[in-house]
Amino acid sequence: MDAYIMHCLNHVFRTRDLVMKNDAKVSKRQETDNNEILADDNFLDHGFTRPKVLIILPIASIALRVVKRLIQLTPSAHKVNVEHMDRFSREFGTEEDHDNEDEKEIPPGDHDYGNVKPHKSTKPGDFQVLFGGNSKDDFMVGIKFTKRSIKLYSDFYTSDMIVASSVGLLKKIDEAKVNKEKDVDYLSSIEVLIVDHADVITMQNWNFLKSVVEQLNHIPSKQHGTDVMRIRQWYLDGYASFYRQTILLSYYSTPDINSLFNKNCNNYHGKVKLVHEHKGVLPKVVLQVRQIxxxxxxxxxxxxxxxxxxxxxxxxxxxxxxxxxxxIMIFISSYLEYVRVRNFLKSQSASFCLLHEYAEQSDISRARVQFFEGKRKIMLYTERSHFYHRYKIRGIQNLIIYSLPERKEFYPEVVNMIDGSHDMACTVLFSHFDLLRHGYLQLNKETINHEMWCGGSSPHPLTMRLGVRSPPMGMEHISWPAVYLLRESSRSERD
Structure with missing residues (x-):
């Protein structure tokens, strides 16, 4: 967290210093030769609007930590006064202070939790960190830096930085489409885009984020008081997206994240992708269960x-x-796959119950009781439901993983829910197109050619059943390539 916050602060202050120096030069030269000023490319230092940094986060509790850390890292001379901090703390919730805020990032499944104090809960540590605070996913805050103060909730057009969720941004975009008096032109000149905890955003609605990114760096619909004679040429030519740096941070890679990285990160300097090699999660399966x-x-x-x-x-x-x-529990990663399997089971008049992210609490409780008592033979369980609730399902004898979970820690969590018996089984369906999820299971050539043993002192074998086949002037400080980091590697990032 600290690395990209300092990077954003550095960009904001360097950009502001450049503008202030040019303002002084313009003021001085206007007394002599105005035509010389208009023809001098050295004075092209503006975008269409003021906001230069956009930080997209999934939930308010993470935004609270980011903004508080941003204030801490701001040079003392520029934070003599922080306006509207009380309102911000009230709306985004409160948290206990810790010695090292950077350690409070959501921990991956196989890491310790730094300075995060344990909660009295049976939920996993990453769940407690993520949902222990304000879990609101609709927010948007403008931040303005002046010579001696930081102003939160500043008007977006006068802000230097915007911290928001994809849900909050998309609502503003949709409002602008309906009401022609409104607009989102403050997104036209974003030069640094940070998407933190992208893996959590995939559990919300990835299409929201995709729509927001596609809206960035468009030519604005209105003139917002900017001196057009000082707007950089690539903005006027519609090439701003090629000069925007995008940093994606995630604990794991998904096809959606890769697609955004490949299609929407078009910086002319190129791209950098750092991937951390996964540790296998199979040793975390503590039950003596045969995994097929x-x-x-x-x-x-x-x-x-x-x-x-x-x-x-x-x-x-x-x-x-x-x-x-x-x-029999059928674990399904995608909601669309869940709907398809649900409809199939209905057509087969199967005895089943449902546990998904849109279910009412009364329906969830009823389904869990019916499954445990054997009144329903099959339960459909979605990954997003597990992400938001981490239910402990009782009565599982046979687990079928229809599609591997995206979050690697979910695999041992779900397998370990199987009730102890002499005939426990876990069946996993996969293909070579599941490559991104093979990493945490270590389903590589070595795994396929050698029998693996999992769980307990008298382990059952893991069995593989194979199918049929085996910068321009003035941009030197902001024209960086797009960067895609998996969270476990993010601390080694260099600006």
Missing amino acids: YQRFDADSIEHFDDARFEYFTTKVFPKIKDSIEGG
């Missing part, structure tokens, strides 16, 4: 979902359709 990995064949990424569904309906479901014992 069944690989299905898919001809292309376009037919990937169809191939998975066909394999489930033809190879897996017939074996569990007439189960007498029940206790």
Whole structure:
């Protein structure tokens, strides 16, 4: 966190210093030769609007830590007064002070939790850090730096920096589309974009973030008091997106994050991607459970979902359709996949219950009781539901992971929920298109060619069942390439 905050502060203050120096030169030269000023490219130091930094965060509790840390790292001469801090603390919640705020970032599954004080909860540590504070996901705050003060909740057009969620930004964008008197032109001149905890945003709605990024660096619809004679040429030419630095921070990689990185990060200096090698999570499976990995064949990424569904309906479901014992949980990563499997089970008149992120609490409680008592043989459980609640499901005898979870710590958490018995089993469906999720399971060539053992002093084997196939002038300080960092590597980042 500290690295990108200092990077943003450095950019804001260097940009402001350049503008102030040029203001002084302009004021001095206006007394002599105005035409010389207008023709001098050295004075092109403006964008269409003032905001230069946009930090996108998933929830308010993280925004609270970021803004408080930003204030701490601001040079003392520029923070003699912090306006509206009481309002900010009230709206974004309060938190206990710790010696090292940077250690309070959401910890990955196999790391300790730094200075985060334990809560009296059975929930995992990352859940407590993420949802222990204000979990509001709709917020937007402008921050303005003056010579001696920091102003929170400043008007967006007079702000140097904007801290917001993708939900809050998209609401403003949609309002501008409906009401022509409103606009989001303050997004037209963003030069540094930070997307922190991108993995958490994928659990919300990734399309919101994608829509926001696509809205950046457009030519504004109105003139907002900027001296047009000092606007940089690439803004006027519509090339601002090629000069924007984008930094994506995530604990793991997903196809959505990769797509945003590849398609929407177009800095002319190029791109840098740092990936941390995952530690396997299989040793965290403490139960003596047989884990069977069944690989299905898919001809292309376009037919990937169809191939998975066909394999489930033809190879897996017939074996569990007439189960007498029940206790079968089907874990599904995607909500769209969940809807498809749910509709299939309905068509087969299967005995099942549902546990998903949109369910009412009364329906959730009823489903858990029915599953535990055996009144429903099958339970469908989504990854997002587990992300937001971390339920401890009782009565699982047979776990089927229809699609591997995106968050690596979820795999051992779900497998360890299987109730102890003599015939426990976990079946995982996967293909070579699941490459990004193979990392934390270490499903590589070595794994396939050697039998692995998991759990307990008398472990059961993990079995692989294979399918059919095996800068221009004035921009020297801001024209950096896009950067994509997995969180475990972020502390080694250099500006």
